[in-house]
Amino acid sequence: EPKIFIKEPMPEVFVVEFTGKLVAITPPTPPLVPDVNGNMLLKAIDAATVGSAHYEADESKQCIGFWTGATDVVSWKFDLKRLGNYAVQIEYACEDDTAGSEVEITIGGKPISFTVAGTGSWSRFSTVEVGSVGLAKTGIVTVSVKASKMKGFAVMNLRSVKLTAK
Numbered sequence: 001e002p003k004i005f006i007k008e009p010m011p012e013v014f015v016v017e018f019t020g021k022l023v024a025i026t027p028p029t030p031p032l033v034p035d036v037n038g039n040m041l042l043k044a045i046d047a048a049t050v051g052s053a054h055y056e057a058d059e060s061k062q063c064i065g066f067w068t069g070a071t072d073v074v075s076w077k078f079d080l081k082r083l084g085n086y087a088v089q090i091e092y093a094c095e096d097d098t099a100g101s102e103v104e105i106t107i108g109g110k111p112i113s114f115t116v117a118g119t120g121s122w123s124r125f126s127t128v129e130v131g132s133v134g135l136a137k138t139g140i141v142t143v144s145v146k147a148s149k150m151k152g153f154a155v156m157n158l159r160s161v162k163l164t165a166k
Contacts, residue, residue, distance in 0.1 A: 029046075029048075029077075031077040031078050031079045031140050032046060032076060032077065032078040032079070033078065033079055033081075034078065034079070034080070034081055034082070034163075037165060038081060038082035038084070038165040039162070039163060039164050039165055040078050040086075040162070040163040041160055041162050042076040042078065042143055042160055042161040042162070042163075043062075043159070043160050044056075044062060044063045044064045044074075044158060044159050044160060045057075045062065046076060047064055047074045047075065047076055047158075048074070048075050048076070049064060049072065049073070049074050049075075050071075050072060050073045050075075051067075051069040051071055051072030051073065052066055052067065052068050052069040052072055053065070053066060053067040053068075053069065053072040053073075053074055053155075054066055056157070060123050061093075061122075061123055061157060061159075062159060063092075063093070063125075063157040063158055063159040064157065064158040064159075065122070065154075065157045066154070067147075067154050067155040067156060067157070067158070068153060068154045068155075070147055070150050071146075072146065072147070072155070073144055073145070073146045074144065074145045074146070074158060075142060075143060075144040075145070076142070076143045076161070077140055077141070077142050077143075078140070078141055078143070079139065079140055079141075080108075080135055080137070080138050080139060080140075080141045081138060082138075082165060083135060083136055083137070083138060084134070084135065084165055084166065085132055085133070085134045085135075085165075085166040086107075086132060086133050086134075086135060086163040086164060086165055086166065087129055087132050087163070087164045087166055088105060088107065088112055088129065088130050088131050088132060088133055088161065088162070088163055089127055089128060089129045089130065089161070089162045089164070090105070090114075090127070090128060090130055090145075090158065090160070090161050090162075091125050091126070091127045091158075091159040091160045091162070092116070092119070092125060092126065092128075092156045092157060092158050092159060093119045093121065093122050093123055093124050093125045093126070093156065093157040093159070094116050094117070094118050094119050094122070094154075094155075094156040094157065095118060095120075095121060095122055095152075096118030096119075096120060097118070097152065098118070098151070098152030098153060098154055099116050099117055099118035099151070099152070100115060100116065100151030100152065101115070101116045101147050101149060101150045101151045101152065101155045101156065102114075102115050102116075102147065102148045102149040102151075103115070103116055103145060103146070103147055103148065103155065103156070104145070104146055104147075104148045105130065105131075105143065105144070105145050105161065106142075106143070106144045106145075106146075107133045107135070107141065107142075107143050107163070108133070108135050108137070108141045108142070108143075110133050110134075110135075112130055112131035112132075112133060113148065114128075114130040114131070116151075116155065116156045122157050123157075125157075125159055127162075132166065133163070143161060143163075145158065145161065
């Protein structure tokens with residue numbers, strides 16, 4: 001049985017040294033599940049991110065922000081139960097002088113492109129329909145959002161992507 005010995009007084013600073021490369025490992029999260037009508041609301045808090053983009057928990061935002069890298073990717077996985085056509089909406093905010101980035105949402109391998117319009121500020125969110133997608137295979141679907149062209153220093157603050165069954 002291991003024993004821990006603590007010398008008095010306790011040091012105020014602990015130094016931990018590592019050799020080699022540190023690798024962060026994120027355990028896989030289970031796929032999200034649509035509501036009873038087959039609609040899927042993909043919230044920022046549930047997204048996986050690659051790059052500088054990350055979740056902002058501030059009550060006025062609750063979004064993926066700090067999206068300043070041209071190669072940043074935001075993604076979700078969900079378990080598609082109902083085949084068919086879906087309207088695709090995003091809820092986002094973007095300063096007017098930073099608007100104009102071209103963004104691609106890929107849903108189950110099918111791309112939808114749109115241009116980010118200004119909403120007046122980084123915390124004034126708007127919901128817009130950006131297109132529709134037909135999904136013909138049940139199971140795990142990946143949704144990814146990335147900039148294909150950045151106009152300003154940031155892409156947008158993304159609060160959610162919603163797929164509504166038609």
